[in-house]
Amino acid sequence: MDDDQSAEETAFVVDEVSSIVKESLEAVIGRNTYEHKRVNQWTSGVVEQCLGQLSKLGKPFKYIVTCIIMQKNGAGLQSASSCFWDNTTDGSCTVRWENKHLYCIVSVFGLAI
Amino acid sequence: MADRSDLKAELERKKQRLAQIREEKKRREEERKKKEMLQRTENVSEDSDLDRKRRETEALLQSIGISPEPPLVQPLQLLTWDTCYFHYLVPTPMSPSSQSVSPPSETGSQESIDGGTVGRTLQWDTDPSALQLLADSVHGCRMQRLGASKIVQIDFMPKELVTYCKETQTPVASDQPEEEEDEELSVTKSEPVPQQLEEESSQEAEEVHPRELTNEEKEQIVHSEDFLFFFDRSIRVMERVLAEDTDIFFDYSGRDMQDKEGDMQAGSNLSFNRHFYDEHWSKHRVVTSLDWSPQYPELLVASYNTNEDAPHEPDGVVLVWNMKFKKMTPEYIFHCQSSVMSVGFAQFHPNLVIGGTYSGQIALWDNRSHRRTPVQRTPLSATAHTHPVYCVNVVGTQNANNLITVSTDGKMCSWSLDMLSQPQESMELIYNKSKPVAVTCMAFPASDVNNYVVGSEEGTVYTASRHGSKAGIGEMFDGHQGPVTGISCHNAVGPVDFSHLFTTSSFDWTVKLWSTKHNKPLYSFEDNADYVYDVMWSPVHPALFATVDGNGRLDLWNLNNYTEVPSASVTVEGGCALNRVRWASGGREVAVGDSEGRVWIYDVGEQLAVPHTDDWSKFARTLMEIRANRGDGEEEGVLELPA
Numbered sequence: 001m002d003d004d005q006s007a008e009e010t011a012f013v014v015d016e017v018s019s020i021v022k023e024s025l026e027a028v029i030g031r032n033t034y035e036h037k038r039v040n041q042w043t044s045g046v047v048e049q050c051l052g053q054l055s056k057l058g059k060p061f062k063y064i065v066t067c068i069i070m071q072k073n074g075a076g077l078q079s080a081s082s083c084f085w086d087n088t089t090d091g092s093c094t095v096r097w098e099n100k101h102l103y104c105i106v107s108v109f110g111l112a113i
Numbered sequence: 114m115a116d117r118s119d120l121k122a123e124l125e126r127k128k129q130r131l132a133q134i135r136e137e138k139k140r141r142e143e144e145r146k147k148k149e150m151l152q153r154t155e156n157v158s159e160d161s162d163l164d165r166k167r168r169e170t171e172a173l174l175q176s177i178g179i180s181p182e183p184p185l186v187q188p189l190q191l192l193t194w195d196t197c198y199f200h201y202l203v204p205t206p207m208s209p210s211s212q213s214v215s216p217p218s219e220t221g222s223q224e225s226i227d228g229g230t231v232g233r234t235l236q237w238d239t240d241p242s243a244l245q246l247l248a249d250s251v252h253g254c255r256m257q258r259l260g261a262s263k264i265v266q267i268d269f270m271p272k273e274l275v276t277y278c279k280e281t282q283t284p285v286a287s288d289q290p291e292e293e294e295d296e297e298l299s300v301t302k303s304e305p306v307p308q309q310l311e312e313e314s315s316q317e318a319e320e321v322h323p324r325e326l327t328n329e330e331k332e333q334i335v336h337s338e339d340f341l342f343f344f345d346r347s348i349r350v351m352e353r354v355l356a357e358d359t360d361i362f363f364d365y366s367g368r369d370m371q372d373k374e375g376d377m378q379a380g381s382n383l384s385f386n387r388h389f390y391d392e393h394w395s396k397h398r399v400v401t402s403l404d405w406s407p408q409y410p411e412l413l414v415a416s417y418n419t420n421e422d423a424p425h426e427p428d429g430v431v432l433v434w435n436m437k438f439k440k441m442t443p444e445y446i447f448h449c450q451s452s453v454m455s456v457g458f459a460q461f462h463p464n465l466v467i468g469g470t471y472s473g474q475i476a477l478w479d480n481r482s483h484r485r486t487p488v489q490r491t492p493l494s495a496t497a498h499t500h501p502v503y504c505v506n507v508v509g510t511q512n513a514n515n516l517i518t519v520s521t522d523g524k525m526c527s528w529s530l531d532m533l534s535q536p537q538e539s540m541e542l543i544y545n546k547s548k549p550v551a552v553t554c555m556a557f558p559a560s561d562v563n564n565y566v567v568g569s570e571e572g573t574v575y576t577a578s579r580h581g582s583k584a585g586i587g588e589m590f591d592g593h594q595g596p597v598t599g600i601s602c603h604n605a606v607g608p609v610d611f612s613h614l615f616t617t618s619s620f621d622w623t624v625k626l627w628s629t630k631h632n633k634p635l636y637s638f639e640d641n642a643d644y645v646y647d648v649m650w651s652p653v654h655p656a657l658f659a660t661v662d663g664n665g666r667l668d669l670w671n672l673n674n675y676t677e678v679p680s681a682s683v684t685v686e687g688g689c690a691l692n693r694v695r696w697a698s699g700g701r702e703v704a705v706g707d708s709e710g711r712v713w714i715y716d717v718g719e720q721l722a723v724p725h726t727d728d729w730s731k732f733a734r735t736l737m738e739i740r741a742n743r744g745d746g747e748e749e750g751v752l753e754l755p756a
Contacts, residue, residue: 070269074273074274077268079267084260084261085262087260107265
């Protein structure tokens, strides 16, 4: 098999993934304010759209997508994550996004199959 | 008939077509069904193939599981499923049959780890090549080292909520003594107490907080003597401030004046008020003459000579400016074909402006007409003037007035303002029957219509008279060493008569004070460093006159203060030579014309401009001193002239 090609095709490209995530954030949340009734739709919508786009890439990866939406109320937030995996093939991408009324953190972990 | 048959034929054809279409549809459906049947059978077989492959992979996986590999590399175990998401994980349908194998989302979610479930759920890798990959990857050196990744941290800073906390301390109400005696005592006590407090504070460096006074204490203070005195004084000042904008701090008792006399006077004496300049008409022209209107004290007329840069513009321009309003454009604009060397308002005719020109013509403008050119002009003939006219003056009374003009060839003409076609009388000013006087300036003493004084280009000054046995040039006054540029007779009216005095300015850098009774100057003012172009006595103050020189300096001399130096002096902005100076009729403003076409108006301070009643007597004494000094110095050639 073409190892090089396969290596490229099977690498976790952070930029690609982050652009997918940002697009889905813009599409789902956009400029909306934080409304408690609608926020759950947004989180699930973001995750679904991200996963859909990621699977369309057709790469042999398992994806884990998490989405956190926090209202801008002046509170502070701190989060950390780490993985024990194969650093050569696996990768993660965390996207921090905000609009005027809320913060959003989307993490995508891609584990090569 | 034919139509009907045609219609029928068409209907039949359509029916046939419909039947054909139906048959075709049926056939297609049957074919599809057959195909489906076939495909199903194939799929079944495919399924069986798939199953076999899956079993092989399962076997492989199991083998790996058995092999002594680190327990990490285990068949990927399904941990948890989230029901919602799994719907979307169905891969693109490879064949319709695969759809029939419904995604075991619900069924598979809870099932334990089985190879079967693994097989069922691994639907997206039905492609054999992918399976191969899987096998290889599982087989091969996928036992690579696993390591920990970098820790991804995310944080959002909390916003600092800025809160303000304000405390108010209500004053602790002290027990108020009910009797007044107690209050007085407390007041008296408070006086020594603050002293003690101060001592304490100085010793202990404590802060003394000012306590808020009670209403009774406030009332007490308000009625106290000190306060009433202060309040009384302040009320007066405040009332003055609110009503006026002059010096409110003036102390009539004179205590302040003694200390600051010199400084105060110098500061406010001569201040710039405004200037008049017109871009079009005054530019590049010299102001040759100025005059204030006797009827309207705010009107000022200025005459200008040629503008060499604009040959197509008229040579002579006369502008009437208005002091009352802030506008920067002249009230009236007049011109004529020759440079206007002297100008004046007609004394008893408020609408007329008279100008003497370089060509010898006298021009008369009327502001009632809309014309900018003169309404009347004297003829250019030998009967009138043929030389530049530097002096124009209207003398007389309301009913009997004449315009007196003198040109530089020594000719004096007297005109009636109604008829300028020929002079009423004319006279040659000749001295000693031989030498015509080249007159540059002329002045009439106050309320004198017959006698006047003239200054000449040679530096001599003459008296002259219009009528009488001694008509013509009278005495000669010799003293200046250069052409006399300006002459002014004393015109302040007061208890003492100084109308015999006149001053002259000259190119010899000096200004001289003369009396008509002596043919030598009484005094010579030698403070200037350039040609002195004009001099004029104040119309109200007996001892005050103004001079202008070529350095741009405007000087005010108050002879009651100093005779050696001017009492006030200012250099006009730009430093252009100043050609003319004219006091306003009130004696509070001075108009100065310069060589660039600007007219500057200066305000003269009250201390300087307004005379006190004793100024006249003071001036008389000053004159006596001057005469006494001069008498000591120069005795030669002084002729006492008959008055």
